[in-house]
Amino acid sequence: MLDETPKRFDRIVAILIQLQSKKIVKAQELADRFDVSLRTIYRDIRTLEASGVPIYSEAGVGYALMDGYRLPPVMFTREEVSSFIAAEKLMQKFTDPSLGNHYATAMFKLKSVLKSTDKDWLSNIESKVVMQNTEPLFNDNSPNTLSVLFESIAEKKQILLSYKTLEAEQASDRNIEPVGVFHDNNNWYFLGYCHLRQDYRQFRTDRIQGIQKTECDFTIEHDSLETYLKKTETCPTTKVRILIEKKIARYLATERKYHGYISEKEIDGKIEMTFICRDIESGFPRWFLMFGDYATILEPERLKTRALELLEINRKRLL
Secondary structure (H helix, E strand, O other): OOOOHHHHHHHHHHHHHHHHHOOOEOHHHHHHHHOOOHHHHHHHHHHHHHOOOOEEEEOOOEEEEOOOOOOOOOOOOHHHHHHHHHHHHHHHHHOOHHHHHHHHHHHHHHHHOOOHHHHHHHHHHHOOOOOOOOOOOOOOOOOOHHHHHHHHHHHOEEEEEEEOOOOOOOOEEEEEEEEEEEEEOOEEEEEEEEOOOOEEEEEEHHHEEEEEEEEEEOOOOOOOHHHHHHHHHOOOOEEEEEEEEHHHHHHHOOOHHHHOEEEEEEEOOEEEEEEEEOOOOOHHHHHHHOOHHHEEEEEOHHHHHHHHHHHHHHHHHHO
16 A cells, blocks of 8 residues: 555645645645645644644634744755746746835845755856846836735725826826736736726726825725636627638737637648637737738628728728
């Protein structure tokens, strides 16, 4: 019979570390992480308690460590150390200056507990990893947008937002209750309840002209971010089929997912792609025209008409 003792020991240590990382940890959360039953988690918790770890529990809430209890400094494996490199480089590229500075400070603390040989190992690698610059993710007038949003969400305080939509000439001011932040299509977004529109709206960080936290409390108990994002997925959609030359199709692998890509198949040496698209009036036809000389619209007819309308507008402007 396979000895499960080492595996169980590793799991119990990982549970203890996770208990230190959060105020409350649910049993189901632990069971899902380690892919074990709730009964196994209950047994592991009892083992920790028997070894002297001060854990208290509340039915229906979860487990927590007594205030003041901490493990001695944690030793990291080399694999974990290498993950710090990727995380640090990503933070440099994808976060605002304020969060980037906080992360840099945290990295110094992490590196301080490494063994000397691991510090040298880390140093040899990190100088060989570079993240190329992309388009700005934040407006120069609002460089620390993410930091303000995180504080607002954590403290449940409204923000005063100065925001300029793509069509607007000037920015408008509005009070927002941020629900959550997400990254998609190479941009940062946040979703929040807009008191001006009396509804939930989505905002792109590079269009934010100014942001500041207020002392006004949230007026609504909001659901999770995932709840609202799923609602946007239920908006009306249209089935789209296009036929693309094979030599071009492979270059669309990254962007196609942003337009509702579902599947593809090869037909007579060409690739037929199917999409369930939310926007055949602007987003999809404009994207299609980028490679339209190598592709054919199979359906719907409205997409063909809209692509021709955009081409005609462009033709007139070139005359």
